[in-house]
Amino acid sequence: MTTRIKGVLSPVVTPFDSNLKPDAPRFVRHCQWLLDNQVGLAVFGTNSEANSLTLAERMHLLDALVEQGLDASRMMPGTGSCTIEDTVQLTAQAVKHGCAGVLMLPPFYYKGVTDEGLYRYFSEVIQRVGDARLRIYLYHIPPVSQVPISLALIERLLKDYPQAIAGVKDSSGDWNNTLAMLEQFQPHGFDVFAGSETFLLETLRHGGAGCISATANVNPAAIHALYAHWQDADADERQQALNAVRSAFQKHVMIPAMKRAVAHWSGIDTWAGVRPPLVELDDAAGRQLIDDLQALKFEMPGMRA
Amino acid sequence: MTTRIKGVLSPVVTPFDSNLKPDAPRFVRHCQWLLDNQVGLAVFGTNSEANSLTLAERMHLLDALVEQGLDASRMMPGTGSCTIEDTVQLTAQAVKHGCAGVLMLPPFYYKGVTDEGLYRYFSEVIQRVGDARLRIYLYHIPPVSQVPISLALIERLLKDYPQAIAGVKDSSGDWNNTLAMLEQFQPHGFDVFAGSETFLLETLRHGGAGCISATANVNPAAIHALYAHWQDADADERQQALNAVRSAFQKHVMIPAMKRAVAHWSGIDTWAGVRPPLVELDDAAGRQLIDDLQALKFEMPGMRA
Numbered sequence: 001m002t003t004r005i006k007g008v009l010s011p012v013v014t015p016f017d018s019n020l021k022p023d024a025p026r027f028v029r030h031c032q033w034l035l036d037n038q039v040g041l042a043v044f045g046t047n048s049e050a051n052s053l054t055l056a057e058r059m060h061l062l063d064a065l066v067e068q069g070l071d072a073s074r075m076m077p078g079t080g081s082c083t084i085e086d087t088v089q090l091t092a093q094a095v096k097h098g099c100a101g102v103l104m105l106p107p108f109y110y111k112g113v114t115d116e117g118l119y120r121y122f123s124e125v126i127q128r129v130g131d132a133r134l135r136i137y138l139y140h141i142p143p144v145s146q147v148p149i150s151l152a153l154i155e156r157l158l159k160d161y162p163q164a165i166a167g168v169k170d171s172s173g174d175w176n177n178t179l180a181m182l183e184q185f186q187p188h189g190f191d192v193f194a195g196s197e198t199f200l201l202e203t204l205r206h207g208g209a210g211c212i213s214a215t216a217n218v219n220p221a222a223i224h225a226l227y228a229h230w231q232d233a234d235a236d237e238r239q240q241a242l243n244a245v246r247s248a249f250q251k252h253v254m255i256p257a258m259k260r261a262v263a264h265w266s267g268i269d270t271w272a273g274v275r276p277p278l279v280e281l282d283d284a285a286g287r288q289l290i291d292d293l294q295a296l297k298f299e300m301p302g303m304r305a
Numbered sequence: 306m307t308t309r310i311k312g313v314l315s316p317v318v319t320p321f322d323s324n325l326k327p328d329a330p331r332f333v334r335h336c337q338w339l340l341d342n343q344v345g346l347a348v349f350g351t352n353s354e355a356n357s358l359t360l361a362e363r364m365h366l367l368d369a370l371v372e373q374g375l376d377a378s379r380m381m382p383g384t385g386s387c388t389i390e391d392t393v394q395l396t397a398q399a400v401k402h403g404c405a406g407v408l409m410l411p412p413f414y415y416k417g418v419t420d421e422g423l424y425r426y427f428s429e430v431i432q433r434v435g436d437a438r439l440r441i442y443l444y445h446i447p448p449v450s451q452v453p454i455s456l457a458l459i460e461r462l463l464k465d466y467p468q469a470i471a472g473v474k475d476s477s478g479d480w481n482n483t484l485a486m487l488e489q490f491q492p493h494g495f496d497v498f499a500g501s502e503t504f505l506l507e508t509l510r511h512g513g514a515g516c517i518s519a520t521a522n523v524n525p526a527a528i529h530a531l532y533a534h535w536q537d538a539d540a541d542e543r544q545q546a547l548n549a550v551r552s553a554f555q556k557h558v559m560i561p562a563m564k565r566a567v568a569h570w571s572g573i574d575t576w577a578g579v580r581p582p583l584v585e586l587d588d589a590a591g592r593q594l595i596d597d598l599q600a601l602k603f604e605m606p607g608m609r610a
């Protein structure tokens with residue numbers, strides 16, 4: 001890729017049928033709706049239940065998007081796994097399809113591993129994929145992975161692989177960490193994406209690339225509007241409105257809450273389903289969520305997935 | 306299976322060749338050596354780097370053991386993964402081969418999940434495998450998985466699946482938790498295995514089934530001897546000798562340390578290799594380990610893997 005992906009991306013929620021099998025046509029429709037709202041496709045992220053999917057399911061869903069003509073230059077599939085071989089296979093598929101990049105978790109089973117071990121993992125993946133088009137966005141999400149990606153590791157990887165190491169999604173929730181990345185690495189062409197739209201405005205004010213946020217699944221147009229108009233006088237007001245919507249979701253576990261909202265606004269009940277170990281919202285929580293969102297005049301215009 | 310597996314099992318370390326591919330013949334030889342020393346085969350555990358292996362690699366290695374005539378009634382392969390489908394596939398293979406049971410991690414990507422979600426996960430696996438021969442040993446290892454298996458979850462699973470839910474490996478390192486399992490569930494035929502030989506004698510004194518311990522890879526005969534002679538007068542002395550050997554390993558990261566010891570006593574250097582994100586012991590640490598072990602008159606008689 002010559003042009004780097006920027007802006008707002010969504011870790012796309014994965015629809016299941018009543019047997020909890022991925023529903024590829026519905027997935028494609030939701031992705032198309034996100035693209036129509038100027039939001040890029042970070043498919044197979046944490047919010048996609050990617051690690052609850054098999055390798056074959058993930059590869060089939062990505063193939064389906066490309067076969068249906070969705071723009072691969074707007075895609076950043078998650079490909080990191082505990083196993084180098086699996087990560088290489090998923091990453092090579094994304095590169096072959098011309099995806100803008102891949103979002104790569106560190107191997108997340110062992111805890112307390114060294115930067116040296118993580119360096120070897122990413123280095124091995126880059127060498128085995130062996131394709132100059134590869135662009136890796138490191139996925140720093142210590143609250144879930146419990147395996148942080150340190151500033152020292154980024155520095156070492158960037159030095160040795162300045163082309164392949166393209167940026168980061170910082171889902172630490174720690175603004176000081178995002179700021180350190182923005183100051184140390186963004187000036188060298190390492191694109192920093194905030195892990196939620198809560199930090200979008202601040203990230204843009206410090207030269208960052210955008211955000212990759214769960215809520216972009218349900219509130220794409222308004223989040224993109226802040227990205228497009230961040231230098232306007234009403235930017236702080238827009239940020240506050242985004243935060244209010246996010247807060248309504250954050251009263252619940254995010255993934256089932258977002259799927260409940262999609263189910264409600266699309267009229268498709270099966271959208272609410274999640275794979276174990278996640279659990280769908282119960283009726284009372286679901287009603288509270290919809291009430292809270294309606295009180296904010298929240299809508300999902302054009303949603304018919 | 307009519308007879309439940311008991312005693313000492315080893316989460317078998319996985320040998321790699323110089324390209325970090327699993328070395329099946331060497332794996333079979335190490336497993337045979339463990340069986341010769343009365344130690345059962347909990348292949349594909351944490352110490353086996355199982356989550357750094359692909360599904361195909363794990364299935365190929367288990368097939369190799371069975372094809373080479375090793376006794377499946379002494380095997381308890383690890384089959385838990387983040388994905389129900391993968392867990393079902395690995396578990397069904399183990400049941401088909403007549404393995405004594407399977408050691409099952411909970412799905413370990415999402416943290417803070419509910420007991421309801423974990424119940425649905427295990428329940429779904431049991432129903433999809435759909436084989437009366439299935440025996441699941443729940444794998445409680447919160448320091449690594451970060452997803453505990455609570456007493457309340459065990460109680461619920463045991464009530465609904467009294468045949469399939471056969472026991473637990475408690476690698477919490479918290480003796481009070483092991484004791485609670487021994488008191489509440491062992492009397493109902495739920496076999497409690499300590500997660501290390503450090504707790505072997507206490508576990509047996511409270512009616513437990515044995516232990517599944519990393520160090521059984523390198524010190525199998527002595528650990529089994531404590532199991533066989535735990536009511537003898539010298540049992541505490543044996544326990545202390547086991548603890549001293551374990552302490553020499555625990556000065557280092559366990560997995561590379563055990564592989565370094567196997568490399569030393571087998572004379573096969575490639576045994577020391579680990580997959581990223583783990584890192585092999587450096588020369589100084591390796592020398593210290595071997596010196597410490599030799600000072601304890603440690604040996605691996607008959608090791609020629």
